[in-house]
Amino acid sequence: MFAAGRPHIAIPGPSVMPDAVLAAMQRPAPDIYDPALIAMTESITADLRWLAATTHDVALYIANGHATWEAALHNILAPGDEVLVLVTGHFALGWADMARGLGIGVELMEFGRNMPADPDRLESRLRADGEGRIRAVLVCQTDTATGIRSDIPALRAAMDAAGHDALLVADCVASLGCELFEMDDWGVDITLSASQKGLMTPPGMGFVWFGPRAAALRERRENVSRYWDWTPRARPDDGLWQYFDGTAPTHHLYALRVALDLMKAEGREAIWYRHATLARAIWAAVDVWSEDGPLRIEVPDRTARSHAVTALHAGGDLGERLSRWTRELAGLTLGVGLGHDPQSAWFRIGHMGHVNAQMILGALATIEAGLQALDAPHGRGAIDAAAGVIATASRTG
């Protein structure tokens, strides 16, 4: 009814893409033997290192985020090896299953659906692994389903404290390009991400950064899949095709180049501050709404909340009804619950990548309208509160 305008798809990925990123794909197929393409790809790998704050290698894949799980595991582990998966929501379970598919032994350490990974439990478990059977610890910096963000440096410290030499593998699909991440400083061995969230590019590319300890494990592998093998991808010596083991994803490269240009122009710290502020604006609104009614954010601990995605409990089937109202009547598409029970009680807001204050405030005000339209009890003044967060941050930022 009031939706006939520019829609805002506020799902937690694929995220809103800048016009310039899309425009970069609006071009004919290039000559894939043009040296300019290799130079552009080199510049992309350089900037991906900048983004992850690492001097190590990065391999590019035509893939989605799940594929990077398999790519990373395959490069370092053989059937029979074991991993410890820190489960903070939904996606770690898929990752664990991916490992099982490769014949890898999986041990789950579960933290529920609203708590981050606990470094103390990790340390205890690793101390108990005297034989060093656990080859890698797998953790999502942010779980896209729940919005839980784990403390990667604290987990690294726990591993160090335990004196265990398992690799630390961090899935940053939902966090990279949105919030603080320092691969080398934090001692992350392998970082994973993909194009379609903080990187503001259509889905279709995945990235695996790997440090020297990971590279060393790769060297010990036999029968490495040519397609997953990260070595020639990270250090190609025979043309563009080696970056991708075959035809390069030319149009994604052009798009990603533009996205990285935008990110470099804004700066990592500015990007983080923007996301942090917008996340806090959302939290402030929900704080007000929850004063009178059931609306609440899934993750109670603010320090464990993602700055890129927020899962909200509305109760009953309000998550579903509210989402339908905002989409059909107001032009705002919210994310559905994922792994939530009942799903209809939940909804998610994606606030990652190409998002600014007017978009997020518009989403919140639209939710306010929906709550009113559906006669859902909720505290008033939420948008003023959210606006206040941004107003304050604008003076101190």
Added chain:
Amino acid sequence: MFAAGRPHIAIPGPSVMPDAVLAAMQRPAPDIYDPALIAMTESITADLRWLAATTHDVALYIANGHATWEAALHNILAPGDEVLVLVTGHFALGWADMARGLGIGVELMEFGRNMPADPDRLESRLRADGEGRIRAVLVCQTDTATGIRSDIPALRAAMDAAGHDALLVADCVASLGCELFEMDDWGVDITLSASQKGLMTPPGMGFVWFGPRAAALRERRENVSRYWDWTPRARPDDGLWQYFDGTAPTHHLYALRVALDLMKAEGREAIWYRHATLARAIWAAVDVWSEDGPLRIEVPDRTARSHAVTALHAGGDLGERLSRWTRELAGLTLGVGLGHDPQSAWFRIGHMGHVNAQMILGALATIEAGLQALDAPHGRGAIDAAAGVIATASRTG
């Protein structure tokens, strides 16, 4: 700082364009002798008639809105003829000057900058013109600078009551495709509009609808400019070139076709209701803001307010400072004051064409953030009120 996302340019035209409209221009030059182009142009004129609710002719011009002023005047008036211009803000003055450039005598009837044209004054003036020197009455349905909307049927009734046979010429550049307009039912002789506002297409095309009384005046003209002559444009018999007296604006035609498709799919009444509701949401927010502070809408009378553009007085230089804050920090570009004194005290919101609830609520919530950031006094709860308007309308619409 928090602007690095999709911008919202909320100026009163050129307005936000649907992706599909822009995409329609992303094509090679067509063969301008392809009969399909003529068929498409015919479909456009048919739908432009539907939009203006007329069975009469419409001429298309490669032009902006100002050009349609000249085109219309030139077709019906010769040097020495006289017109009465009803001035309700800014643009009528430009129109009057356009008439003077053609050697036409101009009489201004001014209504200030926050009142619509007064039918009674019009009737009185026409009654006094016993000789019938006034050939046409020129009025903007909506003045883009002030947001004043005049009551066209009431003006027509005044003309009828006076028994005067001047033509009624309505500039609907800022209103057509946004709010109620019925050319034939309202007795409008000539209607003017352009592509870049309610019609959601890039600037570059103007439209002149003209009824039989206007056409009759045209027939009496000598030395009619070939370019402005609306006759062959409205009734071409020799190919596409005649619609435009030369090369057709091919890419605009493709874009306009898509825009009209979208409008027909939504329906005129639905479009009007959407604009009316979003306008009322803006008014509701300003009502709250104005409870504590100087913020106010230029036009006090709600029945005289445009549903497509709103001019706001913020006082001091707050209009300018607020606009800078929303643009630079939040991704929202507001319109500057136009003809306002001092300009820096004012700003305008464009809410025409491709706008939905989440966009307008986002704009309002961003203004709220800016008011807070700039410590500008204002009443609280404005966005809740605006959301309430939409919530209520969604149940009754």
Added chain:
Amino acid sequence: MFAAGRPHIAIPGPSVMPDAVLAAMQRPAPDIYDPALIAMTESITADLRWLAATTHDVALYIANGHATWEAALHNILAPGDEVLVLVTGHFALGWADMARGLGIGVELMEFGRNMPADPDRLESRLRADGEGRIRAVLVCQTDTATGIRSDIPALRAAMDAAGHDALLVADCVASLGCELFEMDDWGVDITLSASQKGLMTPPGMGFVWFGPRAAALRERRENVSRYWDWTPRARPDDGLWQYFDGTAPTHHLYALRVALDLMKAEGREAIWYRHATLARAIWAAVDVWSEDGPLRIEVPDRTARSHAVTALHAGGDLGERLSRWTRELAGLTLGVGLGHDPQSAWFRIGHMGHVNAQMILGALATIEAGLQALDAPHGRGAIDAAAGVIATASRTG
């Protein structure tokens, strides 16, 4: 049957547009009060002066080429003034009619459909105009219908020899950006062009360059149309709107900026040499075809042939049948005859703007295929000959 690939629309305008030009239009409406837009428009006028080789003024119009006829005439002439129109094909007749529409007296000097304007006849006529009634001489550098190119410097010399002070007005719609033109060196008073041919931009903008003698005539005009008045357009002092007397054609400006960037990168001389060579390749092919059969170029004198458009006589209804074959079976759209009798005997090739050797050779080879398919008599080896022209030019250029 063999057309399902990228089409080549080889009509004499609108011409093939570079992808980058189209991509520049794929953007949201900008803030028309953004100073960057004014700066971009200033850069466009500067580069349009570069292109026409003039230090004088240029006015931009939202218009097609025909509109520039009217704009130019209106600025310098009043009803009752007289012009001499040099007719070398089709379009000068339309221009003459445009003058009549403004009440201007028109004298035609006709040169048939395959000869350029004759400087001697012009000189004689002007010598006979002792009273100086002829205020302007109007001539198309290239006639788009016939491909006749007149010798502008020779016409200027004739005017000078006659000691006549009429203005020289050159329509360069089909030639500017394709071949040698030097407004100031050649003593042209007013130059006209449009966006959709050599300038490689969608139709919708027209340009009028005018020198001091033309500006002086404008100053003597009364009742100058505000829309056509070139003075504020060329020397605006109140923002972007003055360039266009109202809303600017924002998307065309972005496109034109890119087109001019491409032209500046290639260079005027390189552009001319490219067009000259490709034109000669076409002529070489036709020379061979005409060795056995009726195919011939309309303009026999090579020095009077356009480098941007070529009209060909195929005889019978072969022009029409050949064009249908190339379009439906091979993906090549040729231009129809214009003002030719019978039209079906003729076709035209547009070779203006964004054209390169592979496009023109492909068009010629496709015509060869069509001639064979239709069993039309023609000499063999035409494409080898055309290729030879390019091969030779590539070594000496």
Added chain:
Amino acid sequence: MFAAGRPHIAIPGPSVMPDAVLAAMQRPAPDIYDPALIAMTESITADLRWLAATTHDVALYIANGHATWEAALHNILAPGDEVLVLVTGHFALGWADMARGLGIGVELMEFGRNMPADPDRLESRLRADGEGRIRAVLVCQTDTATGIRSDIPALRAAMDAAGHDALLVADCVASLGCELFEMDDWGVDITLSASQKGLMTPPGMGFVWFGPRAAALRERRENVSRYWDWTPRARPDDGLWQYFDGTAPTHHLYALRVALDLMKAEGREAIWYRHATLARAIWAAVDVWSEDGPLRIEVPDRTARSHAVTALHAGGDLGERLSRWTRELAGLTLGVGLGHDPQSAWFRIGHMGHVNAQMILGALATIEAGLQALDAPHGRGAIDAAAGVIATASRTG
């Protein structure tokens, strides 16, 4: 010098893409939970089955063609299993290496670089494999490097004659959508292809069609990679994500949908006839060129030549010099030699997908110009001959 127009990148993939395909990617990220996306994906799989002429399953991958090699092998074979690779040029060697990376035993059967796979040799080898150690026979229908096309039905017949139950796996990356292929009628067990050649879509998607015998082998596999596993991809029951084991390649799906629409509108037979005719036009030109000089097509046997790609030997370093000339001077980019020695003697023409007569004739005529410019000996009249092929086909097709 004469290249400043629309370029033609005539490399054997990524191929020229229709404007409509690219335009389909110019859109914001969709809601990946929108049922319309699932319906569109289902329609894509249906049409991919139509294209391959199979009633069996197809799995879609975010991947390039090489990845489909690995995906297919992994689904049916375990380390230690053996395959027979029929090597007809370049790419089968990469495929063989991909198998080795999975721990699969590889036996190469080589046919040189200009001959198709020999069914007799295949039959003999299979007869000798009494134990049935060979689990699969891998063959490229068309080798992109050499342009060799093998006779798939004949190879199937040889396998049947040998009474061997190895699977027949056909790589159709360079052939599907270009020439005759009938998966079910021909008894192919697994077919592989990718988006960027005959399917006219940017690189980034790969496809694996698999029949019941292949599916049965998959069922016997343990530790199947979750990412490569084709079962849930072909028969998803839990939403869009299962088609792609994670985030779907949304923008590629929109593009591919349009490409398939175009293919269905043209029809499989028409597509094949177009490609066959254009290929024969190329051959006819080379026949003439080779009458005086070294230019020749790599594959002498016409029945073994691809209709989508042609590798040509020019001798010396003429391949490289000619390619540079056509690219820099004429706007035509030819493919480099691949696996050829010396590479500089060779070049390739891609004539796959979105190609029509005017494009191919333009490419040939440009090569003619280059040969002349470089003083390379060659027979004359080649383009007339090529045109003749198309002319004749246009009358009989």
